[in-house]
Amino acid sequence: MFHIAVCDNDVVIHQQLQQYFSELSISSTFTFNISYFSSGEELIDYYEHGGAYSFHILLLDIEMNGINGIETAQRIRALPDRELQIIIMSSYPEYMIESFDVQTFHYMIKPLAYPQFENILKKVFHYIESSTQSFVVIKIDQEQIVLRTSDIISIVKIKHALSQNRIKVITTKEQYICSGTLADYLNRLGHPFMQIYRSVIINLEHVFRFSADTVIMTNHEQFPIGRSQSKNIKDAYARHVITQSKERGKSFCTVQHWSE
Known part of the structure; x- marks a missing residue:
């Protein structure tokens, strides 16, 4: 089972990803547990109060109220949590270069389409399964x-x-x-x-x-x-x-x- 965090301040994105994960669980052999967060502060607070190393994968929005996705990822990496696989979600491709600084696994362009979601999630699942060192x-x-x-x-x-x-x-x-x-x-x-x-x-x-x-x-x-x-x-x-x-x-x- 993969433990996954979704951090996005848009409730519609939460609902959309719930549907996508439901479809992915039917069409694949992968199982997962999903936790949803509405801000970078909420996710960081979870980490700092005993939730460190809880997740294998983080789907992280860049444009959020309060601290943005890049700063959120920087603070998680500084804990340090280097094994977490971060997938950035954004409507703006120009953030892609900046996201490299926090060792992102992939970049998903909004609006999110299921084929893109399925392809990237399967890639990260297979990557984790093959990463025997981690x-x-x-x-x-x-x-x-x-x-x-x-x-x-x-x-x-x-x-x-x-x-x-x-x-x-x-x-x-x-x-x-x-x-x-x-x-x-x-x-x-x-x-x-x-x-x-x-x-x-x-x-x-x-x-x-x-x-x-x-x-x-x-x-x-x-x-x-x-x-x-x-x-x-x-x-x-x-x-x-x-x-x-x-x-x-x-x-x-x-x-x-x-x-x-």
Whole structure:
């Protein structure tokens, strides 16, 4: 399921997009949850009061009362939320160049026509599904759920499951039981995910601290570390922290210490 925000001060546009999304849900296999906002201030307020990283896609009008769409997008990017796919809506093509500064995925010209809407939305859906560095799609029964890889804390094989290929994906918000193997997810996700035990994959970004034979994650859950892998895992974590610090432009970083 894709979580989508629409920000436009025109109620008619809200109604039109509701109809378009209804048609798209019938003509495709995609599912989505839509939230509507009437101003940039309302959307920013939602983000600042616990709604950060809630959406995969934002359909954003430029000409609004109060802060305009470009400023709204700039403030969202500054949070930072770089993974949000922004689709600008405007009656004025001349805003297109300015919208590039906020890393927009596409530009929709008003008045909105359904073929244009359908084409652009399908493109962004397929783009997100293929962006394994930022998102991963898991299947639960007949539903597809899109997760940010940065939200995944760990992936654990379920013991004594009726099916041998059942795993639990633990995120910062929820836990999901789905089909799959650890090897498959490790291949799909790559760094910073690492298998630390025969039944556990962790995201190095969510490590809180290590002990001699255990790792404690940011959600306070503890997992064992395979004896033969202990040094390699801790070294990999140290390299990860140093790399992340360099990417943020820091000249000095403090690597977490673990007790032996």
